[in-house]
Amino acid sequence: QQPQCTFCPLPAFFRKRNAMYIPVFLLFCALLPLHPIHLSVTEIYENKKSGRMELSATLFMDDFARAIHYESYEKQIRQGKVKPEDLMLRYLREKLRIQVNGQPAAFRLLRTENNMDAVTCYLGVEPAVKSVQRLYIENRIFLELFDDQRNMVQIDLGENRSGAVQ
Numbered sequence: 001q002q003p004q005c006t007f008c009p010l011p012a013f014f015r016k017r018n019a020m021y022i023p024v025f026l027l028f029c030a031l032l033p034l035h036p037i038h039l040s041v042t043e044i045y046e047n048k049k050s051g052r053m054e055l056s057a058t059l060f061m062d063d064f065a066r067a068i069h070y071e072s073y074e075k076q077i078r079q080g081k082v083k084p085e086d087l088m089l090r091y092l093r094e095k096l097r098i099q100v101n102g103q104p105a106a107f108r109l110l111r112t113e114n115n116m117d118a119v120t121c122y123l124g125v126e127p128a129v130k131s132v133q134r135l136y137i138e139n140r141i142f143l144e145l146f147d148d149q150r151n152m153v154q155i156d157l158g159e160n161r162s163g164a165v166q
Contacts, residue, residue, distance in 0.1 A: 038063065038146040042096070042139055043154045044125075053100070053125040053132065053157070055107065057092060061119050063142055067091055085109055088121055097138035100129050132157050139166060 041058045065071070068087040076082040089109045098105040107123040114120075139151040154163045 038142060038149040039152065040139070040141045040149075041152045041154065042137075042141075043156065044098075044135070044137070045156045046158060051130075052128050053105075054110070054123060055096075055098075055125060056120050056122050057096070057141065058115075058118050058120045059141065061114070061117055063145065064088065064091075064119055067142055067145060085112065088112070088119075092121060092123065092141075095140045095143075097136075097140075098125065099134075099136040100125070101131075101133050105129075132160070 038060075040060075042055060043058075044053065044055045046052070047054045068084075068091045070077075070084070070087070073082050073084075073087060077084055092109075093107070096107075098107070106126045108126065110122040110124050112119055112121050135155065135157075137153055139153055141151050142149045143151075151166045152163065153166075155161065
């Protein structure tokens with residue numbers, strides 16, 4: 001069985017409360033020094049300024065470091081031979097698959113932001129898409145590390161708002 005998260009509408013009851021999941025996740029990050037949960041939050045949205053589709057992935061830093069094998073690259077990172085951002089992007093490209101209107105989409109790292117025990121990676125989706133008719137997402141973040149891993153996906157593209165947890 002291949003784990004995946006697909007774009008599927010939730011009942012109206014949940015749609016109205018979608019935005020509350022992110023603050024709850026960040027609260028967990030702030031309150032739990034050693035987190036007993038394994039959760040990632042990926043948001044797909046339209047950048048209002050550029051009109052382009054972007055996404056953000058918020059992950060616990062210690063899990064992310066383990067997934068990208070940070071310790072094995074630590075010496076090269078300190079010497080400036082390897083950038084942590086390159087390791088992060090490579091991992092996210094491997095574990096997140098997106099198709100827009102039936103076409104595979106790529107992404108590039110725009111920036112990262114550290115929040116207590118979590119890191120948020122902001123990614124630009126390419127090629128630029130004016131209208132999203134169909135969206136397919138396969139999210140395999142940290143599934144190779146944890147049996148109890150859950151990956152939440154929030155989608156906010158114009159009038160289309162939805163979410164799912166895998």
